[in-house]
Amino acid sequence: MAAEHRRGNASWSIDWRLVAATFVLVAIALHLSPPLVAFAIIEVMIFALYASALNLLLSYSGMVSFGHAVYFGLGAYGLAITIAKFGWPMWAGVVAGPLVSAFFGLVYGALCVQLTAIYAAMLTLACAEITFAIVFQWFDFTGGDSGISGHVPAMMGLSPAWFGMVVLVVVTICILALWRVVHAPLGLTIRAVGENPVRAAAMGHGRKRVQLAAFVISAFLSGVAGTLYGIFHGNVFPEYVGVLFTIDGLVMVLLGGLYSFGAGIYGAIVYKLLDNVMAHYFEYWQLVIGVILVLVVLVSPAGIAGLVSTVAARLRGRAG
Amino acid sequence: MIIVQVLQGLMEGVFLFLIASGLTLIFGVSRIVNFAHGSFYMLGAFLTYQIHPWIAAGTPGGFFTSILLCGVLVALIGLAFELVFLRRVYHAEELMQLVLTLAAVLIVRDLTKFFWGLDDVTVVLPDALSGAVIMGDLFLPTYQLAMVTVGVLVLVSLWAVLKFTRAGIVLRAATDDRGMVALLGINQAHVFTAVFTVGSFLAGIAGGFAAAFESVNYLLDARVIVLAFIVVVIGGLGNLYGALFAALGVGVVKSLGLLWAPRLSMVVIFLLMAVVLLFRSLRRTGE
Numbered sequence: 069m070a071a072e073h074r075r076g077n078a079s080w081s082i083d084w085r086l087v088a089a090t091f092v093l094v095a096i097a098l099h100l101s102p103p104l105v106a107f108a109i110i111e112v113m114i115f116a117l118y119a120s121a122l123n124l125l126l127s128y129s130g131m132v133s134f135g136h137a138v139y140f141g142l143g144a145y146g147l148a149i150t151i152a153k154f155g156w157p158m159w160a161g162v163v164a165g166p167l168v169s170a171f172f173g174l175v176y177g178a179l180c181v182q183l184t185a186i187y188a189a190m191l192t193l194a195c196a197e198i199t200f201a202i203v204f205q206w207f208d209f210t211g212g213d214s215g216i217s218g219h220v221p222a223m224m225g226l227s228p229a230w231f232g233m234v235v236l237v238v239v240t241i242c243i244l245a246l247w248r249v250v251h252a253p254l255g256l257t258i259r260a261v262g263e264n265p266v267r268a269a270a271m272g273h274g275r276k277r278v279q280l281a282a283f284v285i286s287a288f289l290s291g292v293a294g295t296l297y298g299i300f301h302g303n304v305f306p307e308y309v310g311v312l313f314t315i316d317g318l319v320m321v322l323l324g325g326l327y328s329f330g331a332g333i334y335g336a337i338v339y340k341l342l343d344n345v346m347a348h349y350f351e352y353w354q355l356v357i358g359v360i361l362v363l364v365v366l367v368s369p370a371g372i373a374g375l376v377s378t379v380a381a382r383l384r385g386r387a388g
Numbered sequence: 389m390i391i392v393q394v395l396q397g398l399m400e401g402v403f404l405f406l407i408a409s410g411l412t413l414i415f416g417v418s419r420i421v422n423f424a425h426g427s428f429y430m431l432g433a434f435l436t437y438q439i440h441p442w443i444a445a446g447t448p449g450g451f452f453t454s455i456l457l458c459g460v461l462v463a464l465i466g467l468a469f470e471l472v473f474l475r476r477v478y479h480a481e482e483l484m485q486l487v488l489t490l491a492a493v494l495i496v497r498d499l500t501k502f503f504w505g506l507d508d509v510t511v512v513l514p515d516a517l518s519g520a521v522i523m524g525d526l527f528l529p530t531y532q533l534a535m536v537t538v539g540v541l542v543l544v545s546l547w548a549v550l551k552f553t554r555a556g557i558v559l560r561a562a563t564d565d566r567g568m569v570a571l572l573g574i575n576q577a578h579v580f581t582a583v584f585t586v587g588s589f590l591a592g593i594a595g596g597f598a599a600a601f602e603s604v605n606y607l608l609d610a611r612v613i614v615l616a617f618i619v620v621v622i623g624g625l626g627n628l629y630g631a632l633f634a635a636l637g638v639g640v641v642k643s644l645g646l647l648w649a650p651r652l653s654m655v656v657i658f659l660l661m662a663v664v665l666l667f668r669s670l671r672r673t674g675e
Contacts, residue, residue, distance in 0.1 A: 126483065179662070182669045185482075186421055190621045191665055193614070194658040201655045311610075319494075322487045352502060358494030365477060365488050 082247060091240060098232035106228035112340045113232075113239045114296050119320035119332030120243055121289035126318075127327045128250060129282040130262030131180070132189040135196020136317050138176070139169040139287035141309030143294025145203065145210060148304045152219035153209065161220070165295030166288050172199070173287020174280070181276040181283065184265075196314065204306045215305035222302030235296055242289055243333070249285060250329060258282045322361060325371020334372040392526060393643050399532050401639025402539035406594040407612060408619040408631045409546060410587030416563040416626025418580045419482075420474065423489040426613025427496035428588045432462045432595025433604045434500060437509045440599075448516045448534075455596030459589045466588025470581050478580065493609060500606045511599040535597050542590065543632065550628070559583065563626050618657060622664050 094113070098106050118140050125131045146168030151161040176195040180188045203210045210216070223231035249255050257278050260268040265275040298304050307313065316339070324335025339357070346353040364371050411425045435458040443457070444450025469492060477484045513531055521528045550556035562569045562579050570576050595608075602608060619638050623630030638657055645653025 132483070132486070179666065183665055186625065187621065187665055187669075190617060191662055193617075194662040194665075197658045198655055198662075201652065205651060319490070322483075322490070326481070326483055326487075352498040354494045355498035355502075358491040358498070361487050361491035361494070362473065365480075365484050365491070366473070369480065369484060 082244060087240070087244070091236065094236055095233060098236070099229045103228045106232050108340065108344050110228065110232045110235050110300060111344075112336050113235050114293050114300065115316070115320065115340060116333045116336040117239045117242050117296075118290050118293035119317050119324065119336045120246055120329075121286045121293065121332070122317045123321045123324070123329075123332040124246060124250065124258075124282055124286045124289075126321050127329075127331060128255070128262050129258045129279050130265070131279055131283065132186075132192075133286075133314075134189050134193035134318075135176075135199075135311075135314055136192075136286075136290055137311065137313035138196045138199045138309050139173055139290035140294035140297070140313055140317070141203070141304070141306075142172055142199070143169045143291030143296075144298030144304040144308050145216075145294075146291070147295050147298045148211075148216040148219050149209065152216050158220060158224075162295060162299070165298065166291035169291025169294065170284055170288035173284045173291075177280045177283030177287065181279045184275075196309070196311070200306065200309050200311075203309050210306075211304075213306055215303055217303035220299055220302055222300070224299060231300070235300070238292065238296060242292055246285075246289060247329065254278075254281065319357060319361070323357070323364065323371060325364070325373030325375075326369070328370060328373035328377070330373045330376065331371060334376060338372060389647070390644070393647050394640055395526065395528070397640035397643030398636055399536050399639070400643060401636035402536045403594065403597065404615065404619050404639055405632050405635035406539050406542060406590060406597070407616045408623070408635055409542065409628060410590035410594075411616050412620045412623065412626055412628055412631045413546075413559075413583055414587040415620065416628075417559060417566075417583045418478065420478075420485050420584075421482075421489065422584075422587070423486070423613060424469065424492035424496065425587070425591050425616060426609035426611075427493050428462050428466055428591035429595040429598070429612050429616075430500060430604075430606070430608040431465065431496060432458050432592035433599040433602065433608055434504050434509070434595075435461055435592075436596035436599040437504075437511050437604060440511060446514045448514050451514050451517065452534075455593055458596045459593035462592025462595070463585050463589035466591075467581065467585045469588075470584040474584065475577065475580070493613075497606055497609060504606070506606065508603045508605045511604070513600050517600075531600060538593070538597070546628065555582070615657075618661050622661055 094109065098109055101109070118136075121139075122133060122136045125133050125136075143165040146165035147161040150156040150164040151158060156164065176192065179195065180191045182188075183191055204213055206212070224234070226234070250258075257268070257273050258281070260271070261273060261275050261278045268278070269275060294308065297308065320335030320339045321331050322335070323338055324331030324333065338360075342353050342357060346356065350356070368374050370377075407425070407429060411422060414420055414422050414425070432455075436455055439458060440451055440454040443454045473488055473492075474485070477488055517531045517534060519530045521530060521533060548556075550560055558569065558574055558579060561572075562574075562576070566576060569579070598604070598608070598612075615638070619634045620631055622638065623632070623634035638660070641656055641660060642653050645656045649656070
């Protein structure tokens with residue numbers, strides 16, 4: 069019972085009305101708002117995808133990644149290197165980005181699932197730090213600390229509003245796909261393993277194989293987000309692979325509310341809002357995030373997602 | 389040259405042990421992955437910077453007293469953190485504890501920025517400590533020798549407490565089997581609180597010592613917590629003596645790395661950790 073409640077048990081079907089309403093709303097906002105706001109919306113969407121991908125691990129699979137920026141950043145590097153160094157056409161680079169991330173997710177994931185709990189998390193950190201060091205220092209291949217730029221025109225040469233539409237479409241498809249994964253048999257298996265590996269094993273679902281599948285999916289979707297980010301800015305820097313981007317993703321998920329599907333989305337919105345808006349007025353915005361996190365733990369462990377669903381349920385109750 | 393570097397590494401190892409010992413003790417008993425440990429360390433460094441001019445400035449005695457005092461202050465902060473916040477999540481999901489300690493990291497970092505600014509602060513050593521002992525080729529800074537002495541002192545006293553006192557027995561038992569200790573009528577909450585306070589004290593004095601040779605700024609927490617976790621993980625979580633050997637090993641590897649491949653020394657340490665972790669898991673499945 070407790071576990072059921074904790075992991076949430078939303079219905080399987082996609083609420084198309086909600087998806088369509090959100091889609092139209094964001095599309096209108098993109099076209100009506102000035103470029104700076106459109107940039108912020110694009111950034112929120114990209115990070116919503118990244119954080120949602122990370123959330124698949126945190127909330128469902130029973131794994132913690134302390135190095136997820138690697139899969140985000142390698143998406144951008146996959147795009148940049150295939151285009152700038154191999155001379156591939158743009159579309160091939162776009163396909164290559166997420167695949168590079170998925171490949172590294174497969175290799176590193178295969179190592180990390182050999183361990184459990186904090187040991188596995190520390191191994192994700194080790195993989196990430198080693199990758200960062202290579203990216204940072206292999207000047208001839210990755211451009212070292214000056215990164216790579218000029219391989220794609222920023223935002224594919226589109227206006228913020230129309231590039232925003234591209235991002236909106238891609239992110240929507242990816243998040244819907246993630247929803248399918250979580251609620252498909254594979255997703256149920258991932259959740260079973262995350263909740264009770266022994267019982268799942270007794271039913272024939274080996275922990276390592278299932279967690280590896282989750283890890284690769286998460287890495288792939290993070291790579292999609294990273295590739296979009298690389299196109300958005302038209303460049304790539306080692307920071308994209310670095311620890312700060314990892315922490316950003318983690319904080320977004322924790323803020324959004326563990327054990328709920330929307331954690332990454334809500335977390336990205338609130339975090340980026342604080343980052344972009346509050347940082348202008350109040351230098352110590354991370355302190356605010358810290359306080360919010362404490363409140364999340366003590367008052368509402370389900371995070372913002374929990375608050376949203378409580379309010380939604382209350383509204384629905386009043387309407388009915 | 390190599391000998392000097394190894395010796396340097398061993399001394400750094402003792403210092404690392406000072407940080408890691410608290411972290412591993414806390415994990416062993418309460419299973420809390422305490423990211424805030426690095427923040428307590430940083431607080432120790434900044435408080436020492438703040439306090440040391442006030443207490444018999446310029447004398448070794450005053451300097452060590454201020455470090456000790458800062459250790460106590462940090463211990464009190466840790467105590468408050470444990471009593472007010474951490475205590476509420478012992479029975480919650482593991483990740484909730486992570487959220488809480490991560491929140492503490494963010495809060496402490498911004499408070500540090502607020503009180504002490506973004507620039508490095510420097511702690512001037514008393515003259516008596518800033519010299520060095522020279523033995524042939526060896527050049528051993530007095531301050532580092534003092535630090536090693538303190539590290540060994542901490543190690544010996546921890547060992548003695550764990551081995552001979554009732555508190556130590558309870559602590560070891562709690563590391564092995566928390567439920568059993570509770571069944572025997574010992575209040576677990578008190579054990580957790582005590583260990584967290586002692587761990588914070590150790591982080592505080594380690595930070596105090598570091599204040600004199602590290603560049604002390606608001607990023608100190610991130611630099612140290614990763615290294616401390618590596619040491620703790622290599623040593624085996626909750627394993628104090630494992631942490632000692634791991635700390636010495638990491639210290640030496642880091643120091644030799646600086647000699648041969650300065651830009652790769654952290655990579656080597658991460659590789660070392662990865663190999664130890666994977667090897668340990670292989671051996672476990674092999675049994």
